[in-house]
Amino acid sequence: MLDRSDFISRFGGVFEHSPFIAERAFDAGLVAEPLTASGVHAALTEKFRAASPAERLGVLRAHPDLAGKLAIAGELTEDSRKEQAGAGLDRLSPEEHQRFTALNSAYTEKFGFPFIIAVKGLTKNDILSAFETRIGNGREQEFDTACAQVEKIARLRLESLLPETN
Incomplete structure (x- = not known):
């Protein structure tokens, strides 16, 4: 079993620049061997959803703009860089x-x-197309949509880090 610092080192960036989610999942005993993408995602997502609205807003704000100034300056996290490049945003x-x-x-x-x-x-x-559609949403709907997208991004990142079954 990974110890706390190893777990946070490995999974603390799954939710962009928000290691507190991995810390809380580990501290709550939600992480069990064998580590799988679905198991770790369930643990992290539980703690993301339990975070205060202000903390979840902080997670959203930790994400870079798509094709924005961080991308131009080469200052994206490696995960974000690969994700944006994969969609042709580079x-x-x-x-x-x-x-x-x-x-x-x-x-x-x-x-x-x-x-x-x-x-x-x-x-x-x-x-x-999604950008142009979603900009017409109300704030609460868009906050919920953005949180769901953050969870999906976390799932995709975990799938690249962990096997589904050991």
Whole structure:
């Protein structure tokens, strides 16, 4: 069994820049061997959902803008970089980049957190379409949608780290 520090080191970034979720899951005894993607995801998700609205907002705000300034500066986490590159967001035309920048700004101004979507398997056009649809949502609906997307991203990251069965 991984000890606490090893567990947090390995899984603390599954929820972007939010190791407190892994800490709480481990401390609550929710993590059991054999470690599987579904088991660790269930433990982490339970603690994410139990976090205060302010803490969950902090998790949302820890996510980078899609094709935003962190990506341009090469300052994304490795997971975020790979996820965005997989959707082609690292190869946008100047016009596409301008559209993403405008949507990122409008969305963040409206909701107070960045647009979050699990980009795996999506194209830049799929992402833009979702962006344009979701920006019309109310704040509560969009907060719930963003939280669900964060959980999906965590699941995808865990699937790349752990086997489903040992």
